[in-house]
Amino acid sequence: xxxxxxxxxxxxxxxxxxxxxxxxxxxxxxxxxxxxxxxxxxxxxxxxxxxxxxxxxxxxxxxxxxxxxxxxxxxxxxxxxxxxxxxxxxxxxxxxxxxxxxxxxxxxxxxxxxxxxxxxxxxxxxxxxxxxxxxxxxxxxxxxxxxxxxxxxxxxxxxxxxxxxxxxxxxxxxxxxxxxxxxxxxxxxxxxxxxxxxxxxxxxxxxxxxxxxxxxxxxxxxxxxxxxxxxxxxxxxxxxxxxxxxxxxxxxxxxxxxxxxxxxxxxxxxxxxxxxxxxxxxxxxxxxxxxxxxxxxxxxxxxxxxxxxxxxxxxxxxxxxxxxxxxxxxxxxxxxxxxxxxxxxxxxxxxxxxxxxxxxxxxxxxxxxxxxxxxxxxxxxxxxxxxxxxxxxxxxxxxxxxxxxxxxxxxxxxxxxxxxxxxxxxxxxxxxxxxxxxxxxxxxxxxxxxxxxxxxxxxxxxxxxxxxxxxxxxxxxxxxxxxxxxxxxxxxxxxxxxxxxxxxxxxxxxxxxxxxxxxxxxxxxxxx
Amino acid sequence: xxxxxxxxxxxxxxxxxxxxxxxxxxxxxxxxxxxxxxxxxxxxxxxxxxxxxxxxxxxxxxxxxxxxxxxxxxxxxxxxxxxxxxxxxxxxxxxxxxxxxxxxxxxxxxxxxxxxxxxxxxxxxxxxxxxxxxxxxxxxxxxxxxxxxxxxxxxxxxxxxxxxxxxxxx
Numbered sequence: 153x154x155x156x157x158x159x160x161x162x163x164x165x166x167x168x169x170x171x172x173x174x175x176x177x178x179x180x181x182x183x184x185x186x187x188x189x190x191x192x193x194x195x196x197x198x199x200x201x202x203x204x205x206x207x208x209x210x211x212x213x214x215x216x217x218x219x220x221x222x223x224x225x226x227x228x229x230x231x232x233x234x235x236x237x238x239x240x241x242x243x244x245x246x247x248x249x250x251x252x253x254x255x256x257x258x259x260x261x262x263x264x265x266x267x268x269x270x271x272x273x274x275x276x277x278x279x280x281x282x283x284x285x286x287x288x289x290x291x292x293x294x295x296x297x298x299x300x301x302x303x304x305x306x307x308x309x310x311x312x313x314x315x316x317x318x319x320x321x322x323x324x325x326x327x328x329x330x331x332x333x334x335x336x337x338x339x340x341x342x343x344x345x346x347x348x349x350x351x352x353x354x355x356x357x358x359x360x361x362x363x364x365x366x367x368x369x370x371x372x373x374x375x376x377x378x379x380x381x382x383x384x385x386x387x388x389x390x391x392x393x394x395x396x397x398x399x400x401x402x403x404x405x406x407x408x409x410x411x412x413x414x415x416x417x418x419x420x421x422x423x424x425x426x427x428x429x430x431x432x433x434x435x436x437x438x439x440x441x442x443x444x445x446x447x448x449x450x451x452x453x454x455x456x457x458x459x460x461x462x463x464x465x466x467x468x469x470x471x472x473x474x475x476x477x478x479x480x481x482x483x484x485x486x487x488x489x490x491x492x493x494x495x496x497x498x499x500x501x502x503x504x505x506x507x508x509x510x511x512x513x514x515x516x517x518x519x520x521x522x523x524x525x526x527x528x529x530x531x532x533x534x535x536x537x538x539x540x541x542x543x544x545x546x547x548x549x550x551x552x553x554x555x556x557x558x559x560x561x562x563x564x565x566x567x568x569x570x571x572x573x574x575x576x577x578x579x580x581x582x583x584x585x586x587x588x589x590x591x592x593x594x595x596x597x598x599x600x601x602x603x604x605x606x607x608x609x610x611x612x613x614x615x616x617x618x619x620x621x622x623x624x625x626x627x628x629x630x631x632x633x634x635x636x637x638x639x640x641x642x643x644x645x646x647x648x649x650x651x652x653x654x655x656x657x658x659x660x661x662x663x664x665x666x667x668x669x670x671x672x673x674x675x676x677x678x679x680x
Numbered sequence: 681x682x683x684x685x686x687x688x689x690x691x692x693x694x695x696x697x698x699x700x701x702x703x704x705x706x707x708x709x710x711x712x713x714x715x716x717x718x719x720x721x722x723x724x725x726x727x728x729x730x731x732x733x734x735x736x737x738x739x740x741x742x743x744x745x746x747x748x749x750x751x752x753x754x755x756x757x758x759x760x761x762x763x764x765x766x767x768x769x770x771x772x773x774x775x776x777x778x779x780x781x782x783x784x785x786x787x788x789x790x791x792x793x794x795x796x797x798x799x800x801x802x803x804x805x806x807x808x809x810x811x812x813x814x815x816x817x818x819x820x821x822x823x824x825x826x827x828x829x830x831x832x833x834x835x836x837x838x839x840x841x842x843x844x845x846x847x848x849x850x
Contacts, residue, residue, distance in 0.1 A: 310780045314777075316773065321714075328714075335724040335725040338728050
């Protein structure tokens, strides 16, 4: 019964996309179909999470072909958690987009194209999370990337085409890396089934393992925007419409992080790249956040913090203990929610204030106190102020790292772990500085102070290359505000229910650190 | 595992040529480079299916050494389809980008979009408001009260005469 639900999370969005395309001009029907589909996927994901957590993971053999010949779909706790949080975020952002579309008469997000592409993007994301086969994971990536190309270049203005070209070419290169890695892995092991790879790759010589491992990490690293493969992100995300940027920032990089978690735990359980991951994680944090410091445009600033905070997850994966993975998964969930709600709030600020630049916004606190709250909570959360989930996640990661020092030889030198923890703490503070600076200028500064305002805080910021001027509509449609509020509430709930959630991620991590658990799921009778 | 040397060489050439073209600045060339590298990767996958020329069919009593692995061929088919779709999208994107370059920074936006919308809205308001209707009717009544314009009348009669002439000639 539960197994029958698994393929639905991919099928429903795809069927919904087809229906939405057929419905074409009937906007209301289209929006109803899209919302219903994503809402039902969210329900299915919740059911799956409960069932998987209680009764053990679910494996589906597509078409009845037994592994290793057929494609398997695997839903373990990690997949179920990712499915649930992404379904919620996708649904909320869709509601936001509907609200924006209704208010703007669909100028920004032409619904006849937007809804089908958005649903296909969801199908790709869900498919990547339940893929039990490396090639199926590739197909999932391609589905979500193709849809994201369309969404990013929506409307086809010069600015978006330019940003889109960078994004598309970088993604294509990463796909080519991924496909080459699959070809070589298949050549070396004769299988693309993740569970079987876990056993067979371990039998290969160390140097071959290392090459394949690095090739795969390179492909996922570009998608997850890990330094030095993160250069493309701040240039391409901010130009898209607000809902598109929000969902890209929240979800797409996390699909890459998810793939890296799978790579490190199941696929290459024997090959160890701890030191590399630690160094890369630390550099991603610092370089990302230093980039954020110089940005005047809030969208670009948030894009840089996005890159920076991917570093925490990479650090957690690098630690590689049960606590490390547990904290990483909690951090992923927290970051998806918070980053998306910040971008949604930015969309509201853009409508209300008519700009996204720190140099042109002022007096928003007085004009719209509610908007100020909507920005302030996720901003503190991202900056890691207790008691919010950002603080809990970071502390979890730091404790995991500190516990790991001296515990095992494989964990890398102690000083490296302490250095990365220090980098993490610094990053957290600089994030707080960058976001509160924006808060001070845009919300606290009085409107009449805007002309000729001099402040030491503004000394270092630079404008975006081509800051587009937006006309303030001074309207904040109810649906958009409601959607943003929902997401902010979800992020606060992550704090309130941090105990049970951490217990859940702990059980998840317990399965991850032992690759045999995953293998015995797919091959209950042992591998031939 | 045995592999065809020709295919290996072809793959290497495609990879080399593709990567060097991808490094160019023009998007069209990047696309061509992507196509070449994409095909190189496809050949790489295909190479993994073992010795060339064997049928990928497993039957009863067939020695596994006598067949080639069908799975890489299925992978390649999928990869080709994906490449085709992305190429089509890239071509559309390149065309759009060229189109925008031809038209300059403004692109193909209509100049006075806002003005047009405003005019339309005003017109709609006029039609809706009964006061405006009254005013318009009053205007027409006023106009009819005035002396008919002599010049206009003369012109109209001249036109009529011309038309008559034409009919007569026919």
